Amino acid sequence: MQPKSILKKTTVPTNGAPGTKPVNQRHLHVALHHANLIEQRKRVEAEVLDSIMTLMDYPTAPDADPKRPTPADAQFFRDAIIPFQPSDYDALIEERNIADKCGYALCPRPKKKARSTAKKQFIDTEYGVEIVDKKVLEVWCSDDCAKRALYVKVQLDEEPAWMRQGGHGDKLELMVDNAADLHKTLPLRLKKEAAVEKSKDDEDDIEDAWAARDDAMQDLAVERGEKPDQVSKANNELVRDQITERTPSDVPPQPPTLPSQSLEHTMAIEGHVPRHDRRAEEDEEEDDLQDWEKHLPG
Amino acid sequence: MEDTKYNNSLIRMWRVWRTTKEMMNERGYLVVEDDMTISLEDFARRYAREDGEPDRSRLNFSCQPSEEMLVKYTPAPTKKDPNPQPAIGTIWVEFNSDENVGLKQLRDYMGHLLNGSFYSGIMVTVKPMTGMAIRLLRGATGMSDGPKGGVEVFVEQDLLVNITKHELVPKHVLLSAREKAQLLERYRLKETQLPRIQSTDPVAKFLGLRRGAVVKIIRKSETAGRYASYRWVI
Numbered sequence: 117m118q119p120k121s122i123l124k125k126t127t128v129p130t131n132g133a134p135g136t137k138p139v140n141q142r143h144l145h146v147a148l149h150h151a152n153l154i155e156q157r158k159r160v161e162a163e164v165l166d167s168i169m170t171l172m173d174y175p176t177a178p179d180a181d182p183k184r185p186t187p188a189d190a191q192f193f194r195d196a197i198i199p200f201q202p203s204d205y206d207a208l209i210e211e212r213n214i215a216d217k218c219g220y221a222l223c224p225r226p227k228k229k230a231r232s233t234a235k236k237q238f239i240d241t242e243y244g245v246e247i248v249d250k251k252v253l254e255v256w257c258s259d260d261c262a263k264r265a266l267y268v269k270v271q272l273d274e275e276p277a278w279m280r281q282g283g284h285g286d287k288l289e290l291m292v293d294n295a296a297d298l299h300k301t302l303p304l305r306l307k308k309e310a311a312v313e314k315s316k317d318d319e320d321d322i323e324d325a326w327a328a329r330d331d332a333m334q335d336l337a338v339e340r341g342e343k344p345d346q347v348s349k350a351n352n353e354l355v356r357d358q359i360t361e362r363t364p365s366d367v368p369p370q371p372p373t374l375p376s377q378s379l380e381h382t383m384a385i386e387g388h389v390p391r392h393d394r395r396a397e398e399d400e401e402e403d404d405l406q407d408w409e410k411h412l413p414g
Numbered sequence: 415m416e417d418t419k420y421n422n423s424l425i426r427m428w429r430v431w432r433t434t435k436e437m438m439n440e441r442g443y444l445v446v447e448d449d450m451t452i453s454l455e456d457f458a459r460r461y462a463r464e465d466g467e468p469d470r471s472r473l474n475f476s477c478q479p480s481e482e483m484l485v486k487y488t489p490a491p492t493k494k495d496p497n498p499q500p501a502i503g504t505i506w507v508e509f510n511s512d513e514n515v516g517l518k519q520l521r522d523y524m525g526h527l528l529n530g531s532f533y534s535g536i537m538v539t540v541k542p543m544t545g546m547a548i549r550l551l552r553g554a555t556g557m558s559d560g561p562k563g564g565v566e567v568f569v570e571q572d573l574l575v576n577i578t579k580h581e582l583v584p585k586h587v588l589l590s591a592r593e594k595a596q597l598l599e600r601y602r603l604k605e606t607q608l609p610r611i612q613s614t615d616p617v618a619k620f621l622g623l624r625r626g627a628v629v630k631i632i633r634k635s636e637t638a639g640r641y642a643s644y645r646w647v648i
């Protein structure tokens with residue numbers, strides 16, 4: 117007996133326009149793509165909200181030092197804000213401020229409190245009295261925190277996390293004074309706490325691990341039919357999961373300063389320019405003042 | 415002008431409070447008539463601080479649903495649930511006095527509703543909440559961290575006047591589960607075939623209409639006298 121197909125016969129409409137099916141297929145793909153984006157967007161937004169609610173109460177210890185965060189706090193903060201856009205980061209600062217906290221997530225201190233409810237405030241600085249917006253004054257506990265917080269903000273990706281292609285900025289750096297401490301714990305998350313000193317063996321192990329990974333990547337490339345020296349489809353640079361740390365040095369961490377006064381506006385934090393090394397200019401002003409006084413009669 | 419002896423902020427708050435009471439009444443909660451018609455003088459005597467500013471913390475109140483409202487909010491019985499409970503209960507209305515309202519206040523408020531076993535809540539704020547608080551609010555309805563009936567937030571500005579009293583706004587009447595079933599039966603319709611109204615529509619928001627409900631809209635017409643249409647809340 118002739119074997120009979122159990123598959124349904126595909127009916128091909130004889131007068132159907134050629135290519136009807138692929139077009140429908142394409143519509144379906146477009147629809148799916150959009151549905152996926154919406155889904156991912158929802159997920160990212162919920163994730164960001166969750167992170168903000170956690171980071172509102174950061175750091176975990178009330179006596180934490182924003183200059184020297186604990187490895188766990190630093191790690192959480194850095195991981196949590198990877199999907200953040202700068203506007204999400206502003207939202208975090210806003211929520212912390214509403215809860216009377218310094219805007220920098222690793223600082224446990226309250227935000228500065230203006231002495232009155234006036235919109236413009238006079239504040240004493242080491243350079244004399246300055247006039248500052250009340251809003252600006254009440255964001256941070258100190259200029260130091262403002263710098264550390266801004267240092268993080270400038271590294272955030274403007275692109276929404278659900279639109280980012282091929283991974284995203286997973287190399288966020290914090291401005292810390294104890295980079296050495298963090299360096300030990302962060303890149304080697306799987307290691308036991310006991311291994312405080314990084315031994316020679318450890319480093320060899322790490323090198324071996326990287327070499328093994330490169331081999332594996334090459335095998336994978338061959339399997340995919342790529343030529344060995346060609347740029348891989350799964351580009352190494354895009355998927356590398358390495359956390360870079362500021363290497364410790366004797367020089368205290370410097371905010372991204374700009375020597376030129378004319379470019380000062382780029383240093384503004386929420387409209388406020390933190391004073392840095394402006395003694396020279398200040399001296400000049402004083403001289404001017406004295407010169408002018410000399411011209412006064414009597 | 416006699417009004418000039420009262421602060422503008424107190425007069426504003428008097429309007430907001432009266433509108434809020436009217437809103438609760440129109441939704442079907444039990445509201446004392448005198449509260450909806452309170453004079454500015456009485457309001458000032460009861461709720462003004464010594465400096466003439468309104469004391470918002472004294473404006474908070476709770477409301478019980480009327481019998482009629484309980485019936486309206488009771489879902490249709492099913493085989494699985496032949497005796498369904500009304501999806502409505504005591505509501506807590508709070509007037510927040512903070513200049514900025516964010517996640518902190520919203521979470522505190524939700525905690526308060528849960529602790530006081532309120533079914534739902536309305537928070538009236540001086541200024542719009544932060545974007546993140548709105549995001550939490552959107553996701554919180556029916557979530558474990560909020561009350562069963564959800565939380566609504568109004569800005570004082572939105573309650574200065576009662577929009578449902580505007581002559582161009584037709585009357586909106588919520589249908590009970592039974593009335594809704596009868597309507598769909600009569601016209602042999604699925605609810606998805608009805609025209610829609612957003613739950614964020616100002617009137618829908620004022621009346622607290624929930625997604626899935628059907629509202630009857632009664633308009634006056636020069637030719638037909640009055641005519642009704644129905645909309646499905648999305």
Ligand SMILES: [Zn+2]
Pocket residue numbers: 182218219220223224225256257258261
């Ligand atoms: Zn600080």
